[in-house]
Amino acid sequence: MIDSALSLASTTEPTxxxxxxxxxxxxxxxxxxxxxxxxxxxxxxxxxATVFSVLFGLPLxxxxxxxxxxxxxxxxxxxxxxxxxxxxxxxxxxxxxxVAVLSLxxxxxxxxxxPTAAIVPLSIGAIPFFARLVETAVREVDREVVExxxxxxxxxxxxxxxxxxxxxxxxxxxxxxxxxxxxISYSAMAGAIGGGGLGDLAIREGYQxxxxxxxxxxxxxxxxxxxAVQSLGDLVVRRLSRR
Amino acid sequence: MIxxxxxxxAYRLNKHRVRALNGxxxxxEPGEIYGVVGQSGAGKSTLLRSVNLLERPxxxxxxxxxxxxTALRGARLRAARRGIGMVHQHFALLSSRTVAGNVGFPxxxxxxxxxxxxxxxxxxxxxxxxxxxxxxxxxxxSGGQKQRVGIARALASAPKVxxxxxxxxxxxxxTTESILALLGRLRDxxxxxxxxxxxxxxxxxxxxxxxxxxxxxxxxxxxxxxxLIGTPGSLLARSLFPIPEGGGPDTVVVTYPRSFDxxxxxxxxxxxxxxxxxxxxxxxxxxxxSVGRLSVDVRGARRAEALTFLSERGLxxxxxxx
Numbered sequence: 132m133i134d135s136a137l138s139l140a141s142t143t144e145p146t147x148x149x150x151x152x153x154x155x156x157x158x159x160x161x162x163x164x165x166x167x168x169x170x171x172x173x174x175x176x177x178x179x180a181t182v183f184s185v186l187f188g189l190p191l192x193x194x195x196x197x198x199x200x201x202x203x204x205x206x207x208x209x210x211x212x213x214x215x216x217x218x219x220x221x222x223x224x225x226x227x228x229x230v231a232v233l234s235l236x237x238x239x240x241x242x243x244x245x246p247t248a249a250i251v252p253l254s255i256g257a258i259p260f261f262a263r264l265v266e267t268a269v270r271e272v273d274r275e276v277v278e279x280x281x282x283x284x285x286x287x288x289x290x291x292x293x294x295x296x297x298x299x300x301x302x303x304x305x306x307x308x309x310x311x312x313x314x315i316s317y318s319a320m321a322g323a324i325g326g327g328g329l330g331d332l333a334i335r336e337g338y339q340x341x342x343x344x345x346x347x348x349x350x351x352x353x354x355x356x357x358x359a360v361q362s363l364g365d366l367v368v369r370r371l372s373r374r
Numbered sequence: 375m376i377x378x379x380x381x382x383x384a385y386r387l388n389k390h391r392v393r394a395l396n397g398x399x400x401x402x403e404p405g406e407i408y409g410v411v412g413q414s415g416a417g418k419s420t421l422l423r424s425v426n427l428l429e430r431p432x433x434x435x436x437x438x439x440x441x442x443x444t445a446l447r448g449a450r451l452r453a454a455r456r457g458i459g460m461v462h463q464h465f466a467l468l469s470s471r472t473v474a475g476n477v478g479f480p481x482x483x484x485x486x487x488x489x490x491x492x493x494x495x496x497x498x499x500x501x502x503x504x505x506x507x508x509x510x511x512x513x514x515x516s517g518g519q520k521q522r523v524g525i526a527r528a529l530a531s532a533p534k535v536x537x538x539x540x541x542x543x544x545x546x547x548x549t550t551e552s553i554l555a556l557l558g559r560l561r562d563x564x565x566x567x568x569x570x571x572x573x574x575x576x577x578x579x580x581x582x583x584x585x586x587x588x589x590x591x592x593x594x595x596x597x598x599x600x601x602l603i604g605t606p607g608s609l610l611a612r613s614l615f616p617i618p619e620g621g622g623p624d625t626v627v628v629t630y631p632r633s634f635d636x637x638x639x640x641x642x643x644x645x646x647x648x649x650x651x652x653x654x655x656x657x658x659x660x661x662x663x664s665v666g667r668l669s670v671d672v673r674g675a676r677r678a679e680a681l682t683f684l685s686e687r688g689l690x691x692x693x694x695x696x
Contacts, residue, residue, distance in 0.1 A: 273464070273466065275462050275463070275464050275466040276466045276467070276468060278428060278462070278466065279460065279462055279466035279527075280479075280483075281428055281455075282426055282428060282455060282458070282460040282537075283455065283456065283460075283479065283480040283483055283527075283531075284451075284452035284453060284454075284455035284456040284480075284483065284484070285452070285483045286452065286483075289483060293479070293482070293483070294468065297468065297470040297471070298468060298469060298470050300470060371470075
């Protein structure tokens, strides 16, 4: 038994895959400064894009519910316009949207290159995405609870702040996590047009200069980041759920 | 306390016009418990929501505590609503807030400061028997406890009027009983006026002083429960006391609209030499009185005299076979 296991090990050990792994690990310290900078660029882009997504997507999502039939302030025309804007944003593939908003990016940031410039298309892509998730979460809030708030003489804005958002909070956090994960994936795509970050590194070093180790390293880092965001988000949602 | 005159409300539902309210007049006296019964779709819910203007009627006026609500809008309407508590079928509690947070919600909205809020919430929870549940979340409570929280919340701003939207419909019979007892007690202790809607005849029987039967957006009959029961052809009497249908030519339906101590049936057979054969019926406590309704075959030569005797004693006698 032992003999055969040893012989199996000794025959598989010196294969190409093993050697490649060893080489990759040896290469890691040398790649790390670049990887670290790229990771920080990614975090920077995703952070600010998330901030803008919440800043604009949250009100937009609430408005989508509030202006709907049976909402707080039904306004079919407003809702139709908002819905159309969100749909346009949602229907463009991100890589197309990035190119399409280049002139806006140049106007706002002064350049179309680098992580700061990438925040513009990232935000524009994520705002409608997050808005739809907010809409779904807020729509889940029990209508009877909203009615009860009206019956207690609550102002509409107070209903949003004290009823709709707190009641929808677990759903909102879940939506936020999904948005951040999507933004991480978008940010890698932003690398394709010089946005910086892990995607940029993977494309420049890994794809254009055939350096597989950079490719692997970015893949590993992206998986770790996404996993961490998701787990943290799930934890928060579990803590908040009182249903 | 509540005066609604000439209420009309129509909806458009799948291109059909539905008349939810078709000229309803409602008058609820101070300190009274008034029940509106009817099938679902009869318009009860719309009527209740018209009283605090959650739904604005197309026509008619609503006056609560001498204030015409239909004339109010915006901030003044919201202020008026704080004087009307409302209890909901599915409790309508905020799942993200504790029991204390829920009960304190209307006070928070009304701008009451934290210290006074806390004191008032404590009082209210004691009042509904949930003093030890302040920090629990609604998901940790039973249905009956949730409704007690709902009632405490409805009473937070010390309203004179309480609206109850099928408050016991989601509860089991024993819990229903305890919630109805609580509502009755609150009426007595706080002098509340309660308007409730229900599809359960039992609720009317247990706690209502007055009642209305609603059908297709109209009141079929309305008034004091005991008066209605004593009215010939009363739908309410028929619904409260289901008795065997039909009967022979000798069958009469006898209604006791109040408590009687005398043994009237045995006196009947003795004095008029008639046979009285009870086919079915029941005796129940309604609005604090022992009220009954019997289907009886009365046979004998002096039948007419016997029936007159019953009528003179204050019973309602209706020929069923004719």
